[in-house]
Amino acid sequence: MTEEKTMAKSTEKRRRGPRLIMALGLVLVAAAVVMEAADYPWGRLLGAIPETLPDPAPIVLTGEDADSLVTDEAEPVPEDESGILPGEETETEPPEVYVRLGILKIPSLGVSQHVLEGTGRQMRYGVGHVVGSAGLGQEGNCALSGHRPSPFRYLDKLKEGEKITIGVGETLYTYTVYESFSVLPEETWVLSDIPGETATLTLITCTPYLVSSHRLIVRARLTDTGLNPAAS
Template identity: 30%
Template sequence: MLGVTIMLYPTTAAWFSQYNQASLVGMYGDQLAETAPDVATQLSEAYSYNEALSSGALLAAGANVAVGSGHVSGEGASYTDQLSTPSGVMSRLRIEKIGVDLPIYHGTAEDTLLRGLGHLEGTSLPVGGESTRSVITGHRGLASSRMFTDLDKIVVGDTFTLETFGEVLSYQVTDVVVVEPDQTETLHQEAGKDLVTLITCTPLGVNSHRILVTGERITPTPPRDLHAAGSSSGVPGFPFWALAFGGALIVAGGYVYWTVKPVRRTAENRSEA
């Protein structure tokens, strides 16, 4: 029984994770619809926050998670007050090529990265704009969720989309870099460019290197992406085959046990005689 549970855990856990993430993405859209007047204010404050931000990120040698090095000049709303919703979701990332549709949260704490993607504090908020660079991080290779597991399949020319408080921002990948364990990488704004960098670890299961996928804003936003915005996140059907398979193994195991048991008893009785 324990062996069956261990064997089927990754499949069922991944399904529940996808279901939960899809529910959060759907909740995010509903919450924005219910607070429409506040959306414009939130976006305006986010733009102001980015303008006051000295944005940057440092990926130190041997580190798996980047550290935000930017700071906000003057007095303004705190980072956690920006793009705030009751569910905690600040944005949504879609990468059609690899089937990614995930919520983005504030910060990169471990518990955050187990629920979805994390926006790196100290880098631009994911609302776009000239001379901005937002950094989004995520795990790969988790038994319970795919997250950024297939990010290594992304190549220059591929696209991804952010949906932030009703804004639809599309990006085309311009650079894919694998950073060696002993390398230090700095990520800063580039004058006039609207950039987003996605970061995860590699190789799968080893996690000694980091993959940096950078995309530059496509303007205007492609009609296809505008049309897809706000659509529900697709969740595959529950893997009933896994339950059926597990049930079959249990039945087969029970059959073998009860078939062999009388034979063992007979052998034991003979030895005692």
Template identity: 30%
Template sequence: MKKVPLLLILTGIFVIGFSLWQLIDSKIKTNTSLKEAKKLVIGQTEKQVMKKRPLKNMVSEMPKMGDTIGLLVIPRIKAELAIIEGTDPDELEKGVGHFKGSFFPGENGQIVLSGHRDTVFRRLGELKVGDLLTMQMPYGTYQYEITNMKIVDEDDRSIITLQNEKEELILTTCYPFHYIGNAPQRYIIYAKLKNPLN
């Protein structure tokens, strides 16, 4: 009889401890990636926005999965987030994931960034049309203005088109924001490239 309550208490301690460990581990990885991103883009400021030119002239090689490639700055929510190449769970633990195969700033195509709703994109729902998003890359800084937001089903594949007719930044995360478990929808933010700053 006395073993059952003890077993329940120990199970509870284990579950809480494991959850706390995951949270701390994720925070450490995110902070490490943020430091890497800041080192990578050092010297780039919002005043140094680059004009469009082919990416092959800007970087010597394409990034590998898991590489830190830049910094996403969201002024409204005072966020600076590392951009990591790839959107697998390992990459999303470190920061905002750049969808492999989507374009990079300056390539005149669709740039897709994804993040977890309970970590890096926790406050994404506070953004409004007209808010600015800045991508700082080793080769320049690009500023985007939010034009639209929408909610789609989790299996809607029409969002990522990988078009290359115009430069647009798309942020994606799971929705509803405070949902527990696998969320049934996705929250999408569309942003257009603003004119380069002088």
């Protein structure tokens, strides 16, 4: 009888490990589902897309970046010479200065983010402007890059005709989406000016989600320039 109890206890111990692993897995899956649900742009499904979004919280630099400065003044930022589209972070050292250019908002996705000059560590704190591309709201092809899962987790859901705004000081630039497609990271031609278009916006993020072998490109054209209500 004692031997049978010992064997039963031993069997129970062996079963306990897989059960704990299974329970931990279920907890992780549940946490992932909750996070996805929290970030999902539910307004698209409910037909309640907001006309405006609040500005993002002020930038707070953390970790190795804590000694850097955040400024709205123009500062030179070195161009990315990697020969690939931005997406994966390549910089190891924090810049001395983070240059804030404006605020990007995508109401249908609930995205409200600072735009910073550069597409390295800058994308930890918002959306990065591709150095050398057209300025925000200016003629040419203005290229911005953001990480996935945040803030461009659901960029693939943007549809033709949806609006994107960029606030720069007292001016608000409104762009209208007209196409989206995927390219390889080496296809930097998407940063060039677009024939037949005067002022365009190109949004870039990694795709497929969690694989990041390609880059998702969403293009929009400038359709309105007006006063920025957030600056009043």
